[in-house]
Amino acid sequence: MIYSSELIKGTLKTIVLKLLSDNTRMYGYEITQKVKELTFNKIQITEGALYPTLHALESDGLVTTETEYIGKRVRKYYRLSESGKGKTVEKVNELADFMETMVFLLDLKPRVAAL
Amino acid sequence: MIYSSELIKGTLKTIVLKLLSDNTRMYGYEITQKVKELTFNKIQITEGALYPTLHALESDGLVTTETEYIGKRVRKYYRLSESGKGKTVEKVNELADFMETMVFLLDLKPRVAAL
DNA sequence: AAAGATACATAAGAATATTATGTATTGATA
DNA sequence: TATCAATACATAATATTCTTATGTATCTTT
Numbered sequence A, B: 001m002i003y004s005s006e007l008i009k010g011t012l013k014t015i016v017l018k019l020l021s022d023n024t025r026m027y028g029y030e031i032t033q034k035v036k037e038l039t040f041n042k043i044q045i046t047e048g049a050l051y052p053t054l055h056a057l058e059s060d061g062l063v064t065t066e067t068e069y070i071g072k073r074v075r076k077y078y079r080l081s082e083s084g085k086g087k088t089v090e091k092v093n094e095l096a097d098f099m100e101t102m103v104f105l106l107d108l109k110p111r112v113a114a115l
Numbered sequence C: 001a002a003a004g005a006t007a008c009a010t011a012a013g014a015a016t017a018t019t020a021t022g023t024a025t026t027g028a029t030a
Numbered sequence D: 001t002a003t004c005a006a007t008a009c010a011t012a013a014t015a016t017t018c019t020t021a022t023g024t025a026t027c028t029t030t
Helices: A012-022 A028-038 A047-060 A084-107 B010-021 B028-038 B048-059 B080-103
Strands: A063-070 A075-079 B063-070 B073-080
Touching: A012 A028, A012 A047, A012 A075, A028 A047, A028 A075, A028 B073, A028 B080, A047 A063, A047 A075, A047 A084, A075 A084, A084 B028, A084 B080, B010 B028, B010 B048, B010 B073, B028 B048, B048 B073, B073 B080
Parallel strands: none
Antiparallel strands: A063 A075, B063 B073
16 A cells, blocks of 8 residues: 555655665665665655755755766765754654644544554 | 644645544534644644635535525535545545654654654 | 666646635624 | 624635656666
């Protein structure tokens, strides 16, 4: 089962930032695979969503990039900037808070073991 | 603190359906106030978001409506249809599942007491 | 040799929110 | 009693952010 895409909306940027905060640096394709792996295929980030998001993070100064060649193939690494680190904490905290609120609002506690 | 709007995206329809499943029938303004109250002002549903959503639920056959006059002021009640009840269970379950996945993906467990 | 995986990117379109605006009634207050 | 806030609906222009489709190219496995 893959989540209906609308749920991903609004959380993609936070997911990307959090992964970058755990991994020093990552490249786009790696991010898609890591998310797929960590979510047991439940979340599949499409390229059309990811690359514009990464470019936005860069133009907002939250990440810096390093382009490298693996053979003849280009690979673009993304790394959190200092402001990106701060932003990550903010976004993750906000999402955690939001999720607590949703658990209460939708009374999810009794039906979800892991929450 | 009010959540940045992007988080609401994708959850609004689920919130509305769940409230309707708990309350027999509700009208639009009532829904905005109930959400505000239950979330201690953290989630404020704007009218520009709510009314189109309610109209979409109606045109999808998930809710039925009853218009009543309170004095001279019109009030439009929304009530879940049978298919709406089924859809509500689906959407709430999916959201709960998604949130479990996010807790794992973003490692939120250690930082959020209520989760 | 071909297919699938790796790796980037962009563009057209859809969905869904924000912000602004509009209409109108009712209740509270100065 | 005039005015403001709250109640109650609705829509339109705009913005954001995703999907889907398309494009290019390399590398690996069969």
